[in-house]
Amino acid sequence: MRMMNVKRKYTKKLFKHKKPYDVDGTNQLFCDAIKENVIHHYNNCDDYKHIIDQAKFDPNTISDISDLMRLPFIPTLYFKRHELFSIPLKKMAIKATSSGTSSGLKSRVGMSYGDLLIGFRMIFRLFKYHKLWSFRRVNYFIFGYEPSKHTDVVIMKSANGFTYVAPAKKRYYALKWDDESKKYKVDLESMKQAFIDASTKKTPIRTLGFPAYTYFLLKEMKEEGIRLQMPKGSIVTIGGGWKQFYAEKVDKVSFYEIVKEVLGIPGKNIVEFFGAVEHPVVFPDCEYHHLHIPIYSRVIIRDPDTFDPVQSGEMGLINLLSPLNSATPLVSVMTDDLGVLHNGCKCGAQAPWLEIIGRVGIKDIITCAQGADEILSK
Numbered sequence: 001m002r003m004m005n006v007k008r009k010y011t012k013k014l015f016k017h018k019k020p021y022d023v024d025g026t027n028q029l030f031c032d033a034i035k036e037n038v039i040h041h042y043n044n045c046d047d048y049k050h051i052i053d054q055a056k057f058d059p060n061t062i063s064d065i066s067d068l069m070r071l072p073f074i075p076t077l078y079f080k081r082h083e084l085f086s087i088p089l090k091k092m093a094i095k096a097t098s099s100g101t102s103s104g105l106k107s108r109v110g111m112s113y114g115d116l117l118i119g120f121r122m123i124f125r126l127f128k129y130h131k132l133w134s135f136r137r138v139n140y141f142i143f144g145y146e147p148s149k150h151t152d153v154v155i156m157k158s159a160n161g162f163t164y165v166a167p168a169k170k171r172y173y174a175l176k177w178d179d180e181s182k183k184y185k186v187d188l189e190s191m192k193q194a195f196i197d198a199s200t201k202k203t204p205i206r207t208l209g210f211p212a213y214t215y216f217l218l219k220e221m222k223e224e225g226i227r228l229q230m231p232k233g234s235i236v237t238i239g240g241g242w243k244q245f246y247a248e249k250v251d252k253v254s255f256y257e258i259v260k261e262v263l264g265i266p267g268k269n270i271v272e273f274f275g276a277v278e279h280p281v282v283f284p285d286c287e288y289h290h291l292h293i294p295i296y297s298r299v300i301i302r303d304p305d306t307f308d309p310v311q312s313g314e315m316g317l318i319n320l321l322s323p324l325n326s327a328t329p330l331v332s333v334m335t336d337d338l339g340v341l342h343n344g345c346k347c348g349a350q351a352p353w354l355e356i357i358g359r360v361g362i363k364d365i366i367t368c369a370q371g372a373d374e375i376l377s378k
Helices: 009-016 024-044 046-054 065-069 113-129 154-162 188-198 211-223 243-248 252-263 369-377
Strands: 092-097 108-112 138-145 168-178 183-186 205-209 235-238 270-276 279-284 298-302 315-321 332-342 353-359
Touching (some): 024 046, 024 065, 065 298, 092 113, 108 113, 113 279, 138 188, 168 188, 168 211, 188 211, 205 211, 211 235, 235 252
Parallel strands (some): 138 168, 138 205, 205 235, 235 270
Antiparallel strands (some): 092 108, 298 315, 315 332, 332 353
């Protein structure tokens, strides 16, 4: 028997909270918001209801933050094989996909207009806290997709949205659509020339997008002996992961060093973001490059074999929770990333911070996706 629908009273209150890292002070509010989000999806998505029922979990039993440990999670791999929606497609403000795995699998998610409004409040608070808003015009160097009708990957939409954090004078893109081949092609040469030109002007730059393409270009410029000094106020932002270039991934220190050497931008002006299409909460890093957990999310680190929560400081699989999305049941997702939760940071933020260790291969992880697949196949 279906439960009654609930309004998003607690979710709206959580995202209006003025302190974006007041995790301890919002635990009960977060718990209440998760409960109303779970009930909403349970009432409006049959497949999600089957998953919850199969796990013999009653959403009404959520009353304390510790209850979230028992909440059934859905692996990100599952979203790459199945669509789960809790509102009609015609009522969605955004329908987007992930950039895909090496096997070509992509997650497809939606967001309602209400989700976008709530998400904007989150972005406003976080970017204000990290001093990323600016009225000064900048040139954007986007190491991602040029907007076109040929793709709806979420990172293209989020990158385009980011260019409104500071007004854009001009946007340069590393991945451009080629009509002849009918696919996106990497154009790092034009980005290189744009960097050189920007270094002679007074307008600050901001980079964003895939760190792999950013690094490959900077490495090439370094090998060619190119050393630039970008205008004061320039910022390098990175996010989206290394994707198919994971084997070429470099550590943070090496990345920051080459940014300083080639572009003349110091480490304090490098901002890393963590997020996923299956978890629309953004984690900007602090001045010490720690990814603190904002109040809009909670992270549970789970043992890869038992899925039991591990202690702070221990490594395991990253389970992400948030009540933000009402269109797709992303309330609790299990990534294939390994991470560690830490407490304490000299930046002053009271929230714990997440260290990303690396990604587990799909063949190396056995999750509840198998059970969920069996349910949906019936």
